[in-house]
Amino acid sequence: MKKLYIFLLACLSLTSCEIDEDINVNPNKPSDASGGQLLANSMLSLPGLSSSTQAQFMAQYLSELQYVGTSLYPEGATNFYGWYTGPLMNLETVINSEELDGKEGPIANQKAVAKILKAYYFWNITDRWGDVPFSQALKGNANFTPAYDTQESIYNNLFILLNEANEQIVTGSISNDIVYGGDMERWRKLSNTIRLLMALRISEVNPSKGKEEFNKALAAGIMTSNADNFVFKHLALEVNENYWYSQISLQNRLTWWSLSENLVNTLKATADPRLPVFANTNDADEYAGLRFGSPNGGDPLKYSTLGEQLWQQDAPVYLVTYAQALFAKAEASKRGWIEGGDAEAEANYNEAIKQSIAQWTGSTTEAADYLANAEVAYNPDTALEQIATQRYIHLFMHGYEAWAEWRRTGYPNNLVSPEGKDVPTRLMYTATEAANNTANYNEALQRQFGGTDGLYGKVWWDK
Template sequence: MKKTYIIILSICLAFTGCDNFDEDINVNPNLPSEASGTQLIANAQLFLPGLSSSPYGEFLAQYLAETQYVGSSLYPQESSSFYGYYEGPLKNLQTVIESEDLNGNDGPVPNQLAVARILRAYFYWNITDRWGDVPYTEALMGSDNFTPAYDTQEFIYNDLFEELKEATDMMVAGSIENDIVYGGDMSKWRKFANSIRLIMALRLSEVDASKAEAEFNAALNDGVFTSNDDNLVFRHLADANNQNYWYTEVVDRNREWWALTENLVEEMKPVNDPRLPVYGDPARANEEFVGLKYGEEDNIGTEEFSLLGSDIIAQDAPVYLMTYAELLFARAEAAARGWTDEDAAANYNMAVEQSILQWTGSSEGIDDFLAQQEIAFDPDNAIEKISNQRWVHLYMFGYEAWSEWRRTGFPNDLVSPNGVDVPTRLSYPDNEAFNNTANYEEAVQRQFGGEDSIYGQVWWDQ
């Protein structure tokens, strides 16, 4: 996927006159000296797995516990940087969007712009859900503005809804080149944009239910994911240049630092969840699935507990970012809330089935699995049932599961290690207090009463 572009310098050795020698010497007409729009889009896509592949995200959702060097899982008050997103994928995408000379040979220019806008919206959505108010309208201006103001999360959400609608409206026939996610298929990008809108709308359920319902139905009517083939998946390679983060950590660096949590194993093992053998390996000591209590600080070792599954740490393991099953869980919840006329139970059952199919490749035995009391849909406890199974499904995308936990409160048995509660946001980068003082302080005061704490509540988490 990663391409190395070598600029070859042409030297004009003329037997006749060479009047333009100074102008032409550094120009090769056959090789570009600047990346094309679709190459910049591809480079931005290389940052997608980083949205998911993070031990801290797994700690926030309590999927993984530290087996040694226990520290980050105890939720210390510390800053987290969003600079890499602005300097990397967002800057690449902004360059595409602002370009006046995109190459139509890489696919219709409107489609290049549409994909860039969809990806930019997706990154911004992830950023604002983690930090709250962030630089948005004044961001990515380079030397024209080194101190961008922070837009409110409410404004960002409203603007992203419109951005995504406009991006799909501008699409035309034809595919684009260099697309390492959807292979240039614009129908997939359209579904993805609408699916973002749908999940964003559900995120507003507790802060603005009427808008949430309206945006949810608008996105659903415009067409969202219809199968696992539509999933936003980043597919690593069996190659050191583009390998899975967890392979690097566990295999290359020989770090057995993470085990499945007690909560996760106790949710899955009693019901013989077919996803468990994918999520983790049996403990070497007894070949049983054994979870580690989250936040345990004693000298744990690794033999007694289930470590990350062999499929999860494979060099070319995929990263699931937005999935059909997640959309079905959302549709089940919307139906349970009375937002749609769809069948909540049917969507829930299909969500579990598609989750199992996604993770295991087989839906064999799904009817028996769903028939168990612990799994069967319960209309009297619909939100809890849906949320708990969504949590199981979102394994290894801890930040997304954490957002759903903040919104719904489920699962309701997350651990407070040493009495420390699960954080409700990430705190801003330390440098912002020095580099962007006035805007940083105004944003912190507006949202959190002046304290940049990991326990402040973002706008939709009310």
């Protein structure tokens, strides 16, 4: 398995073994690559869903020490084409192919994994930009100008897609699985956990639909331990190294970013055992964060930079985790979506924190003392804020997900507006769409944002 993984990664940098990701590929005909290879190749793009400086700025996890302008939320388009022409095209090929090789595992399971990954990618895409091409997308040269589907319809279709994946999984593992090693039970749990989290995401715009989907996902079976976490494990090889290793170690940029002041102060106030993992101490052997967007940046010696284990070459990326599922259950209990009220909410909240500490530190030794802190201990009067704040801490360095939860809940409520610029509420579409898909692009803008493509229009579920 490891040898195959390394080979697939090497193919990305060698012209002699290129995998065709041309936009003109017809997804209704299998490519030269096998289903297993296409699945593995699509998984290689997963870290990009969280690993970028922009993602961390949106959540205000990191502050710029040197080039402050990049963190001041400048207006600018962002491109989603790479997700379509890369992983999504590969996944669509697997889903539609009638010629998959059963030697790579049950065909039903290959297609189920493709559906789960397709849903996960599209969930991330629509939550960043809003309405995007979906039902008419991935058709190759049959349609170069796909219409934009509403985010509501995309969510409804992804709920269906995840349920289909859950129901079609059969006995038998798949090969070339660089995430779960072919373990289909963990793919099943992931599918239902994504569905659970998506259901909670629509809590403010359609709570009845959210409650329905949440309970269906819960009944189908979600993650039950940290062993089920959806984690991308990098290798100690240049062809698949951690993004932050390439940014910090190879480019000598450790002094470019510190943790934000608000985050460090929150962690210090409660003696959070995750702080020594998240951050290094400064030159005075203290933890100190820089106020996000400080106009003159800061002296790297005075502030806490990113914890060393997080930027190692083979450091993993946590994408969907057991602790997230527990925080979701805690919130659902408090909202009355599931039975148990505050007692069940508190139990899930406490366990979520315990499992988060275990994920980040490798131990639960300090969990009891941390939970006993007056600011951390569950309080029925402020429970939703506590759950959201602890979720935010847990999601450290998964900036886009934390940003989405901040947009939904408003917590933590101490994010700042650098130079008077509020935290954006969406990403702007790529400018290429205005030229190449003009009618559909304009229709989507008019439908959602009154015709303006800016950073401050609100996506469908952001109420």
